[in-house]
Amino acid sequence: MPGQLPDGDAVPADGALPDGTALTGRGFGVYVHVPFCASRCGYCDFNTYTAAELGGGASRDQYADTVLAELALARRIVNPPRVDTVFFGGGTPTLLDPDDLGRILEAIDRTWGLAGDAEVTTEANPESVTPESLRRLRKAGFTRISLGMQSAALGVLAVLDRKHTPGRARAAAREAREAGFDHVNLDLIYGTPGESVDDFAASLAAAVGAGVDHVSAYALIVEDGTRLATRMRRGELPYPSDDVAADRYLAAEAALGAAGFSWYEVSNWATSEAARCRHNLLYWTGGDWWGLGPGAHSHVGGVRWWNVKHPSAYASRLADGHSPGHAREVLxxxxxxxxxxxxxxxxxxxxxxxxxxxxxxxxxxxxxxxxxxxxxxxxxxxxxxxxxxxxxxxxxxxx
Missing domain, CATH: 1.10.10 (Arc Repressor Mutant, subunit A)
Known part of the structure; x- marks a missing residue:
């Protein structure tokens, strides 16, 4: 289950920033959090909810309208010269209808204006997209997709509680290219208990063979409160090994480097400068962004704040005309x-x-x-x- 939000100073009901807050001038992005998942993966402690976890307290069908309500509030608070990047994360954004995702993107453009070369990314689970949905997303203005592959080994996917088949991520990447996406990323996780050297080598080969221009690879982190942590505490699975993680990283660097990928951030490789994730680079270089959605974090001019976590509380705050901000800090x-x-x-x-x-x-x-x-x-x-x-x-x- 999702962890707790940090404490901080109170956010005023209108969401106004402290006097004197100014944009950094290092670019402006918008993050849209979509907190829905079809099922919960055993390692996940993200702020996401299955239908059973949500109960009757929030509606996926009404979610786009709720996000638009926060966007209307944001428009009164900050006025960037343009939006350079948009990133839909989750959760599984592609559980929403492409029309709803497109409606949110269109509203961001109306509110602040998308740069002519804006990068627009959505995350997706491989089983949550089809050739038709990908074509609709591309038509709506999405330029980049990040697919949660994690592994090409059936046993590793089972330990992680992933629902897609080993070959589905590669097929989804091909379908995204055919739909016209400019850039396609595959996410990998390494160091899962039971993963062999050959398992990870096969995952790297599958990612390279998918024809993508970006690969992210992260060591498995076991978060308290997750099903995976419980299984390890019971002794059902061994804890990840730092030495194994280091060996996997070296294997990733060797395989991806040989295939024409270059690292540009410790956990990220791209085939060209154009293929790098500009939204993440904005985070890493101190830019500004507004995070829409429950639990989303924002940063403007040295002020950082985060929204209430549960979708029901988020919707209720906005329905009352109040900021959904839970707390904030001035750096x-x-x-x-x-x-x-x-x-x-x-x-x-x-x-x-x-x-x-x-x-x-x-x-x-x-x-x-x-x-x-x-x-x-x-x-x-x-x-x-x-x-x-x-x-x-x-x-x-x-x-």
Whole structure:
């Protein structure tokens, strides 16, 4: 089940931002959270709900209208020059009718205006799309799709409680290309209990063979409160191994590199600069975004806030004409510096050496000597070994 929201300062009923808040000028995106899933995967603690978990408290059929109500509130609060990226995440956005997704996208365009080259992404489970639904999504203005493949091994999919067959993700990727999507991503998870070297090699080969231009690969994280965590606590499954995860990462880098993919963020590879996920890059480089939907997070000019989690509470707040914001925080200069170092160092473009204080530069010199970082044109870039230890490298660079 979804975890708890953090505490913070109260959000005013009208959602107004603190006086003096201004856009950063680093781009503006919109995230749309769709909190519905046909079933819950054993590893998932995202803010998503099956029909049984929702009960009668929220309606999938009315969800688009509820999001539009938040968008109307947002229009009174922030006025970006344009929307550079839109990302529909979840949950499973493609459980909504393509017309509803298109209606939300059209309203975003009416409200703030989509840039002429705006990237518009939806996440999807492979079994939640068809050639017809993909054509309708493309016609509605979606340019990119991210498919939750996770693995091509039947046993691994079973441990993760995934419902699609091993070959469905590859077929869905092909159908998306045929529908005219400019960019297609496949998500992989590695380090699942029982996954063999051959299982992951087959997953990488299937992803490459699907003809996609982007692959994301993440180590399995076991979250408290999930079915997977319960099974491990009972001793039914072993806990993931850090050594195995490192070996899998090296296998991903080798296989994807050989197929013409280059890393641009620690967990993301693309065949070209154009294939990189611009929406995620906006997050990683300190841009602004408005998150629509229950539990969605937003950031504008150093102010970060998050909505109430449950779809019923979210709909009720908006029906009363109130902001659905649960709480917010104003980031200090130190907060922003920490996040800037933490996120930019994960990128292949690296972190400017000038972003560090004297102690940080001294720590960076040690990391270069240890083979974790390399210096390129006064920027610090993680080496392959450094990518395996990225969190530790970041900790050493910060006060």
């Amino acid at each position: 200090t200069a130190t907060d922003r510096h920490v996040e800037d170092v933490m996120l930019r160092l994960r990128l292949s473009s690296g972190l400017p050496l000038s972003a560090l204080d004297a102690a940080g530069r001294e720590a960076a010199a040690h990391a270069v000597k240890d083979g974790l970082l390399e210096e390129r044109d006064d920027r610090l870039v993680l080496t392959l070994r450094g990518r395996l230890l990225a969190d530790a490298v970041v900790r050493d660079l910060l006060p």
